[in-house]
Amino acid sequence: MATILFDKIVYGPVHSRRLGVSLGINLFPKDGKLCTFNCIYCECGYNEDHRTRTPLPKREEVKEQLTKKLDEMRAEGLVPDVITFAGNGEPTIHPDFAGIIEDTIAIRNEHCPSAKVAVLSNSTMLDKEEVFEALCKVDDNIMKLDSVLDSRIRQIDNPNKPGFCFDKLLKNLCRFNGKVIIQTMFLRGEKDGVKVDNTTEEEITGWLEALKAINPNQVMIYTIDRETPLKTLYKVSKEDLDAIAERARKIGFQVSVSY
Known part of the structure; x- marks a missing residue:
């Protein structure tokens, strides 16, 4: 099975379907994955297939690597559209996440003030106050909402927190008072003989x-683009994604579609 594991703290820049020219930050070891979800569609594969005992990169390492990369890009006349926290797992579980965000904003302001700082998150750590406050400081806090049904969340996202449920998730997402981007992966298929x-x-x-x-303030909907650990999944058609997007637009939301 082909999977994508990022082998650097700072990687790219890459062209993102949703974000443009994105310089990525991976807060996890290059040889494994750490996540509070175990999604059946994750491009990094299942958690249990990529265990690691390698230490997480330290706050100072992230700061140094980001500064170095932005210096290199500036020398080449390149500027990222966005600095994106993603990588081999859920970035908000890093114990120094709040401090790393603080450093990143300061570095961005000095080196490339036109770039945004974005975090791609599965929304599981929003009940941790320092994480929530850090997310409120970034330009684009992009939070996952794959379903409103607890049974579907368990089927698709497979959270490792027994108490994680839609009602708590909705309450936490509402705390942003609209300063949040919702991302939803739409997909179809079968898992263990049950329809997805x-x-x-x-x-x-x-x-x-x-x-x-x-x-x-924005909604991002997308479907499968890369190989998934569960092989019985398939894309939602462009026509169906566009129809979903149009329903959201009709009630006033700005929606981007990535197919």
């Missing part, structure tokens, strides 16, 4: 109601 489909009318209706409550 988070595009049912029940779920889309509930998803739209959740958007009304959260009132995000």
Whole structure:
């Protein structure tokens, strides 16, 4: 099975379907994955297939590597559109996440003030106050909401926190008071003989109601683009994604579609 594990703290820049020219930051070891979800569609593979005992990069290492890379890019006349925290797992579980965000904003302001700072997160750590406060400081805090049904969240995202559920997630997402971007992966297929489909009318209706409550400043919807650890999944068609997006636009949301 082909998987993507990032082998550097700072990687790229790469062209992102959703973000443009993105300089990535990976807060995890290059030889493994650490995440509070175990998504059936994750390009990094399943957690259990990529265990690591390698220490996490230290705050100072991240600071040094980011500064060095931005210096190199500036010498080449290159400027990223965005500095994106993603990589081999859930970035907000790094114990120094808040401090690293503080450093990154300061470095961005000095080296490339036009670039945004973004965090791609699965939303599981929003109940940790220092994480929430750090996310409120970045330009684009992009939070995952793959379903409004707990059964579907367990099926697709497989959270490792027993208490993680949609009601708590919705409450935490509403705390951003609209300064948040919602990202949703739509997909179809089968898992253990059970149908996988988070595009049912029940779920889309509930998803739209959740958007009304959260009132995000942007919505990003997308489907499978790379190989997935579960082989019985497939893309949602462009026509279906566009139809979902149009329903969200009709109630006032800015929606981008990546297919």
